[in-house]
Ligand SMILES: [Zn+2]
């Protein structure tokens with residue numbers, strides 16, 4: 479049987495057909511063609527509909543299993559207010575082809591991590607669906623900064639561990 483998505487705040491299993499917010503990290507290789515291959519992926523934060531509603535009233539807590547970047551936490555709250563109808567722009571807008579944190583260029587062939595936020599829905603009989611038009615890019619992070627901020631975990635052989 480398909481497993482339900484767990485909420486990183488209240489720990490409950492998100493109901494089928496319930497909307498939730500997902501922040502994902504995608505490690506990609508920059509390509510001139512623009513079809514940057516995804517080499518690693520993980521969800522760093524998943525928050526159920528109830529906790530998202532609570533987050534509009536005040537801060538909520540998150541499980542500490544995944545060390546979250548400040549911009550991911552800020553991005554979650556920003557996205558929650560956006561779903562609630564706020565027109566506030568995201569204040570860390572990324573320049574094309576530059577790291578959001580250190581501003582260094584990301585060149586053809588470089589690995590980088592893209593951080594996205596989406597609204598999703600999980601159905602029992604269908605693959606996870608991203609609500610069309612909900613996806614927003616919060617940041618692009620160079621490999622150097624990704625190492626500094628522990629965006630990825632490595633096994634004993636130096637390979638990145640995917641946590642999807
Ligand atoms: Zn929750």
Ligand SMILES: [Zn+2]
Pocket residue numbers: 577578579580581582619620621622623624
């Ligand atoms: Zn950087």
